[in-house]
Amino acid sequence: MMKIATLILLFASLPLLAQKGSIKGKITQNNEPLPAVSIIVTPLGLTLSADNEGMYEIKNIPFGTYEIIFSAVGLKTERKKITIDKIETVILNIALQDDNQLLEEVVVTGTMKEISRTESPIPVEIITPKLFKKNPTASLFEAVGMVNGVQPQLNCNVCNTGDIHINGMEGPYTLILIDGMPIVSALSTVYGLSGIPNSLVERIEVVKGPASSLYGSEAMGGIINVITKTPTKAPAVSADFFMTSWGEISLDGAVKLKAGTATSLLGINYFKYGVRADKNNDNFTDVTQQDRISVFNKWNFDRKENRVFSIAGRYVYEDRWGGEMNWDKKWRGSDSIYGESIYTKRAELIGLYQLPTTEKIFTQFSYNWHNQNSYYGVTPYMATQQVAFVQAYCDKEFGTNHNFLLGAAMRYTVYDDNTPATANADGIGNSPQKTPLPGIFIQDEWTLNNKHKVLGGYRFDYDKNHGAVHSPRVAYKFSPDQNNTIRASFGTGFRVVNLFTEDHAALTGARDVIITEALKPERSYNGNLNYVLKVPTDIAFIGFDITGFYSYFTNKIVGDFDTDPNKIIYDNLKGHAISQGISLNTDLTFTFPLKVLAGISYMDVFQIEKKDLKEERSQQLHAPKWSGNFVVSYSFNNNYSMDITGNWYGPMRLPILPNDYRPEYSPWFCTANIQFTKKFDYGLEFYGGMKNIFDFVPNDPLIRPFDPFNKHVNDPVNNPNGYTFDTSYNYASMQGRRIFIGVRYNLF
Template identity: 60%
Template sequence: MGKQLLSVLACFLHFVAAAQQVTITGSVKDAQTREPLGFCNISVLHSTLGTMADEKGRFSLKLPQNQSNARLVVSFLGYQNDTIQLQPGKTSYSVHLRPMAGKLNEVVVTGTMKEVSRLESPVPVEVYTPTFFRKNPTPSLFEAVGLINGVQPQLNCNVCNTGDIHINGMEGPYTLILIDGMPIVSSLSTVYGLNGIPNSLVERLEVVKGPAASLYGSEAMGGIINVITKSPLKAPRVSAEVFGTTWGEISSDLGVKFQAGKAHGLLGLNYFHYQNPLDKNKDGFTDVTLQQRVSVFNKWDFERSQNRVASVAARYVYEDRWGGQMNWSREHRGSDQVYGESIYTKRWELIGQYQLPFPEKLMAQLSLNRHQQNSFYGTTPFLADQTVAFGQLYWDKPLTPRHNLLLGTSFRYTHYDDNTPATASAKEATPQNQPVTTPLPGVFVQDEWSLTDKQKLLLGYRYDYDKRHGHIQSPRVAYKWSPGPQHTVRASFGTGYRVVSLFTEDHAALTGAREVVITEALEPEKSINSNLNYIWQAPLQDFLVTVDVTAFYSRFSNKIIGDFDADPQKIIYSNLRGHAVSKGITLNSEFSFYSPLKLMAGVTYMQVYQKEAEGEGPLVKRVQLHAPEWSGNFLAGYTFAGNFTVDLTGTFTGPMRLPILPQDYRPEYSPWFSLVNVQLTKKWPNGLEVFGGAKNLLNFVPKNPIMRPFDPFDRTMDDPIANPHGYTFDPSYNYASLQGIRGFLGVRYNLVK
């Protein structure tokens, strides 16, 4: 009887112990970046028990007492699984997952107009997230992309600080800007397409270096920058960022998401303020333009049946900036008393996409933008009004599991008017203003085959018709081969074109010092392009290493180039009588340690030049302006205990050819220089961040950026004693910002729930 009682008591005690529970809590983060990994899976080995982490990577799991020494398996797509042995008495755990394939698992759309893993894309696409750009905070994406190897934000005027984006040495008009995959088509897109989008609302940037005319048409000869904004469904409820510099610059971003029925909205505001004229190089001119810029961005995503896509977004940008002599004021605008360059800009954009309600995937896309500019460069006015409408319809049709077809048609209409020779009729004795209207219809097809599990082939063709230039054809072929999980080889070949769209602000900015001359009816530019890309990625014992190498070659005919050399008082535009070449190789390397250390470095070597006949003589080679042979970037980051992160970032640039005057005392090539920045960031679990640091640690500032700054109206230019070489006022000798070392301090906040 006693033994029976003892057995019953033992069973009872075992039942009571089993009925007791223990709660295990923890957090899951990226082993390298220490960023939370939201919505990862946590399961008990050899059991059906498990849970999922929240959006901040936090989890809570209740286990029976007899499972308190179990093993937990933590898994997340793109990361190596981690197994945690629970310990008696310990109920809180911190898990750090190691990335398995780095950024190559990210989904991209730019290369093929379809969502595809970056690893599987036959077209090489580089992806950059806000985390990358926050390592050196900037007031605009225009400045932020300067940290990307092979991408150069180039300032073209020392007075008004106008610039454009160069990809692999190709000027701004050769780069197409997309917002959420929709072309912001215009000759001014690289000047303003990356300004005014709140950085807090950007999910990622996708960069394609090289031509993509077979899909996107004109302006996609040099490359593409696609700004992917956050979905209102996934964005933080509130995001904000404010920072200032010791120069007096203040930049602020605010993002708010909200819901109205089945519509999810995202509203963003961006404001930049700088009203502190400084002349540290003592040339009598402002070192940096004074400006106020405000931008409003609003995006809506709509819930539809079968998860069909429907979204619309609008953006408005207003900018008022000026640079010039230190005693310039508004009353001097356009006068010859005090020299100044003043620019008022109004720009609005509307983009949208809608998946048609059919069983097949039919996508309709629309973009519409208007750009109005009222500028004075000294006494020279530049008044421009441009409207661009773009519509596109495409059918994404899987023919078999290994074969996909993309068919589409597009139409672009451009209306452009200004007060320059670009819109003046030459038929009358007295030229009359004649706005330029350019309809550009086109069709395109893309055929993508997965030949084997390791090989993929993409064929593309585009046909456009321009009323001035006739029929324009743009074929391309791309091939991807993955001989093993660590190696990927891509090769592509194609053609590109750009219809004539001569005047962007960077050209007009020089008219205050030089006369613009167009010598002929300009023909469309054409190019033949090829590139070869190799990626090696390997998860080693202590870190994940990625090496990305691309060789590129482009040959241009009919290229439109401004001649600064024939006459120091003119810029002469004509089609090149010869050919132009852009060739080189880029190398990007990344070491993601399984500790809070990350190292990145990249280098680009390129030769960009044109060969043109002079009279009846042989072709003469000229190196392109503002195209350095060597350039690169570097980044080192480490996160200490307590969520303190130190980031060292920088770029280096080799000598580049600059526009000089005859018998100029300034060197024709810029020196080697490096721009180095450091930042310290402290993060708290509630979404608050405080950051600060210094920019341009080496205090590099270009010398003699303006010719004859004391005589901007050339009143004493003809004095043979004071000016024996006949120099003229010229602010175009520029290759870097005139801002030296400066500190910055800011705060950032994200409210998720």
């Protein structure tokens, strides 16, 4: 009887089991179609993939409750429970998000070869366009300030010349690369990050600490490597335009072109600021007037066996000036109305070619020409620099656990200006500096097992003036599990100095430059200890990245601003300098649409100099002991979002004059920004917000702005302290609160 009842029940249920429905939808990321996403239907065990448009359809699903799993590499896995109880099609659209627990970004700067960021024995920090679009800027110079411990520093209140400080060290200690090439150096450090179209940037990689074992001279304090997009992977058309209530206009655009086996990416960047503002009423422009245009073109060529061949070029022209409000170009170089006027022309060429051999052998080359025509008051500075660079290296793998890099490089620099730097010994005529710098380097990387990895490197360079320079380094990575990583490294760096090309204070007409001795090359020794912790929880993913660093510098070039207010006296430090500290980065991604990035750094940067058998300690200029940054992002839905970004700084030592009434240390301050974004279909989005919400600007940036040529300083009645005009008392932009609006468009 039991068997008969079971058979009756089975036949009675067959019509119900035969009823089936279906599920279909579209899978996206950031409102863009996401192809090839893996889809699993449990408990049926059915698997399929989304098509090239991100579309999928699951047909003939029997009535019941199922879990649909959507997964893709580098993205968070989405799980959805669906009940099918009608003969119909259920629409299920899915938006996948970045998975911060994976952190599988590819980086190249730490080891000169592509490697997963989590596998790199050298800690590398990354800025992507997704991050620096949260606070739109007209140049990458401002964008890199979103990295904890990296400080874009303005060095002049009149011409707004600036450089990049890493861990408190001045700009000349930062090597700036474009696609791995040392294209930006010396004379062009100030302008190298201006005029690179943001729409062409794939990511920016930052390595803190010396890296001369791979990159040679100037890589003493750290490296900023701007990686441009591969043309084949770039959008067909992209554009970004914004303007501010101060009158700034920024236009950035790119287009992809195809010609036979080659793909080209052509970009243009234009920035204009021509509104004279003097909100502190000192009769000087608060912000430098600028008119800049840059054109960038990169070509990738298809080759057999996916070998690499790319070539890129960039041209930049900029007209920049600041000064008294009634200044005009007819006063350029005169002593009637003060102005600092800089015309810059710059051309670059970069190339990468993989040889058609069985071994992975790469050749790289770059060339740049930089011309600067400038007047700082009545003082002219006319300079031209050419840098040619060629490099070849072999990337050899021995099995899956051993990688060996061997290479040779040659840099040749020609520099000429109108200062004593290139004058003949007799003072008659001019002799441009010609500096060849050949070098060889090796790197050996071993993966001992899935927990331990070691790396060793060594570079030998030869300078005709300073002889042989040796630069070793060693690194170790230990990962006991996927949520904990420890990295330790030691390295050295060196720098062959060209004083006049790097120190803006040496160029202004306010002080005379005195060089007391033949300057020796600087050396640095650095140790880093890095710990990365990932904490997944039910409501959020939490990431911690903490780094302790210690750098020791010898032969440091120092400028004495204090002995004589009318002079800058340069010599090698009779002692040593130290940069030490600790930085912490945190990353919180919640299950609801809130993400928080925050960082804090403590730095102690100082120098010890021997004077009269005593050691004197002095704090580094423009190096705050405490600083930090923050990014808070919230998505109201897939189309609306809000971003709050900012930086804060503790007191930093400033260059003051004798008996200066201004404080020697700046106050604590914060610059915060807010942005709202509305996204539409087809890659269009509008954004707007406010910069410098708290309207912070420095006080008393200029002394005696009414006498910029120092014609009346010898007046004991009206100037009893003997003050002279000086532009270097600077720690933040004079640009106050402003509103911005903009529009972006990407066509894939």
